[in-house]
Amino acid sequence: MRIVEEPFGSGVVVKPVGRLDSTTAPIAEQAIRDAMARSGHRLLLDMGELDYVSSAGLRVVLAAAKQTSAASGKFLVCDLKPQVRQVFELSGFTRIIAIVATRAEAEL
Amino acid sequence: MVMAERSAEMAAIGDEVPILLDRIEAEGRDAGVPEPLLSELRLCLDELLVNVVNHGMPGPQAVVTVNYRLGPNGVWAEIVDPGPPFDPLSLPDPDVDAPLDDRVPGGLGIYFVRRLMDEVVYERRDAFNRLRIAKRVGAVSPSPTNF
Structure with missing residues (x-):
């Protein structure tokens, strides 16, 4: 997995590319934690090139959502591919995490 | 038609899981397993194998075996591990309707x-x-002999 990161609005966008599973989750977790610290907890997670996520990856997403909420920041997820959307729906994450269709619709 | 049973082994190490899954996924694609089912199979095997590796294997030298059958009409897999007795189905379901603050x-x-x-x-x-x-896959009248 590769992670692309760039400034976005008043925060930062983090884009994991490839697969977010138990072997790559620690890398994503560190990248998200660093990005949150630098952006004042204003983060867009762009899933447009994420092909696969498992529960180990969802753990990272849940932690980011909880941390931004606790810090009164903002956390958005965009552009879910079919497998990622299915897993988000099964786990109930579509009800607890703000999801927008594309990066263009995200505001930080 | 009875699908051929295959078997794969891996050391009980987390990094081995995606390697094994890549192999099974490629074989499934060749065997004509529909893509949505292949994706679901990968996820399920991933979850189960990571559980086995992380919880209760005697050590990284221990071997986990996956027996499987893959075809256009369905998939079957069996994970065999020598860890201490543990039934993952005994775990309660998570509350997927809980609000963010209550999610664990x-x-x-x-x-x-x-x-x-x-x-x-x-x-x-x-x-x-x-x-x-x-x-x-879309079994109208499931035939147990296929699996």
Whole structure:
């Protein structure tokens, strides 16, 4: 997995590319934690090139959502591919995490 | 038609899991497993194998075996591990309707397996844990001899 990161609005966008599973989750977790610290907890997670996520990856997403909420920041997820959307729906994450269709619709 | 059974082994190390899954996924594609089912199979095996590796294997030298059958009409797989007796199906389902503040990590992997597969069976036999999963594609009249 590769992670692309760039400034976005008043925060930062983090884009994991490839697969977010138990072997790559620690890398994503560190990248998200660093990005949150630098952006004042204003983060867009762009899933447009994420092909696969498992529960180990969802753990990272849940932690980011909880941390931004606790810090009164903002956390958005965009552009879910079919497998990622299915897993988000099964786990109930579509009800607890703000999801927008594309990066263009995200505001930080 | 009875699908040929194949078998793969891996050391009980987390990094081995995606390597094994890549292999099974490629074989499934060649065998004509529909892509949505292949994706679900990968997720379920991933969750179960990571559980096995992370919880209760005697050590990284221990071997986990996956027996599987893949075809256009469905998939079947059995994970066999020599860890201490543990039935992952005994775990309670996570509360997927809880609000963000009340959500706790954990339990989602097995929940996905329960939700996505038609059959999930645990058995302890001969000092091995055996977890079997199966799913058919649009089976109008399921024939047990296929699996």
